[in-house]
Amino acid sequence: xxxxxxxxxxxxxxxxxxxxxxxxxxxxxxxxxxxxxxxxxxxxxxxxxxxxxxxxxxxxxxxxxxxxxxxxxxxxxxxxxxxxxxxxxxxxxxxxxxxxxxxxxxxxxxxxxxxxxxxxxxxxxxxxxxxxxxxxxxxxxxxxxxxxxxxxxxxx
Amino acid sequence: xxxxxxxxxxxxxxxxxxxxxxxxxxxxxxxxxxxxxxxxxxxxxxxxxxxxxxxxxxxxxxxxxxxxxxxxxxxxxxxxxxxxxxxxxxxxxxxxxxxxxxxxxxxxxxxxxxxxxxxxxxxxxxxxxxxxxxxxxxx
Numbered sequence: 229x230x231x232x233x234x235x236x237x238x239x240x241x242x243x244x245x246x247x248x249x250x251x252x253x254x255x256x257x258x259x260x261x262x263x264x265x266x267x268x269x270x271x272x273x274x275x276x277x278x279x280x281x282x283x284x285x286x287x288x289x290x291x292x293x294x295x296x297x298x299x300x301x302x303x304x305x306x307x308x309x310x311x312x313x314x315x316x317x318x319x320x321x322x323x324x325x326x327x328x329x330x331x332x333x334x335x336x337x338x339x340x341x342x343x344x345x346x347x348x349x350x351x352x353x354x355x356x357x358x359x360x361x362x363x364x365x366x367x368x369x370x371x372x373x374x375x376x377x378x379x380x381x382x383x384x
Numbered sequence: 385x386x387x388x389x390x391x392x393x394x395x396x397x398x399x400x401x402x403x404x405x406x407x408x409x410x411x412x413x414x415x416x417x418x419x420x421x422x423x424x425x426x427x428x429x430x431x432x433x434x435x436x437x438x439x440x441x442x443x444x445x446x447x448x449x450x451x452x453x454x455x456x457x458x459x460x461x462x463x464x465x466x467x468x469x470x471x472x473x474x475x476x477x478x479x480x481x482x483x484x485x486x487x488x489x490x491x492x493x494x495x496x497x498x499x500x501x502x503x504x505x506x507x508x509x510x511x512x513x514x515x516x517x518x519x520x521x522x523x
Contacts, residue, residue: 255506262433262509270433278426305458312456312483313426315506 232380239371240383246368251361256318275365278317282358285310289354293347303347304330310354321357329354390437393509397516399439416440416519417447421465422454422481427505431481434509438516448476449519452507455482455494463490463497470498479515481507 246252263270285306292303311326329350372382394400398414418440420431431452432442440450451469455462466478480494480502495502500518503511 255508258506258508259430262430262437264437267433274426274429274433277429281424281426305456308456308483309424312505313424315483316424316427316430318506 232375232378235371235375235378236380236383239368239375242368242371246364250320251364253318253320255316259317272369275317275369278313278319279362281313282310282362286351286355286358289351293351298347307354314358319358319361322354322361325350325353325357393513394439396513397438398520416449416516418442418450418452419448419476420452421457421462422452423457424454427454427507431507434507434512438509438512448474450516451476451478452481452515453478453499455480463494466494466497466499477501477515477518479503479518481505 247256259271259274267273289303289306289310292299292306307326307329311323311330314322314326329347332346332350375382391400397416399416416439418435420428420435420442422428422431435442451474453462453466457465460468462480462482466480469476469478477500478498480499481504482494482502483505491502501515503515
């Protein structure tokens, strides 16, 4: 198998695994389908935007949970936004932990003050899933770059 | 998305000349303008690109055929924004685009504020095409 074919196979296998393990869902396909000759780096650009926004949101969340009195509405707003952007790029596992986090925040508003360490645990799960998908996507883009550098094209 | 799919969608909503008079160009077709309202830059980028791929420009200073309205925005939510736009006399198609609201009453309120359509996020091109069908019916 020559270099290009090998890289193509590596790309296909790696992408398949991301879908099978639930890191990505159909929405990521939608994103790839928006990419064309007039905008050949669209996916990388949008995902980079997602990484920037996510890091900002995670910082805001950490800050909000450090406060003496936690403003759960603020926490909920940040998690909601994170859920939205992760859903838009197809980052399914991040979206799911955001949903779980929000359900917990809702409970807070109804039942009053609960131990904040549960909130921190939710945040840790979100951070973990985010760093996993970030790592996976960076690897995906690296393989794509190698394939193009070797003179190959990304299989559709 | 093959170019065939995109072409079919464009024909479906009328932005591509079907008669062949214009030689397959957009000259004999409908021109559609749109405005994307979303406080999240990832969503705004994606929605704008979807529209652009269908031959629709995201414009600010013209009369819009279509407004995509996000529900949850911190300063003014989609319900208030829709109401304000209708009060201002905006007659564009306003489509609410939001995650499935847990509260059915909220969704009803959103529709009653003046929406023509509502689609759940994440937005896809087929959902956008189904919103754009409303344009032909409204004209």
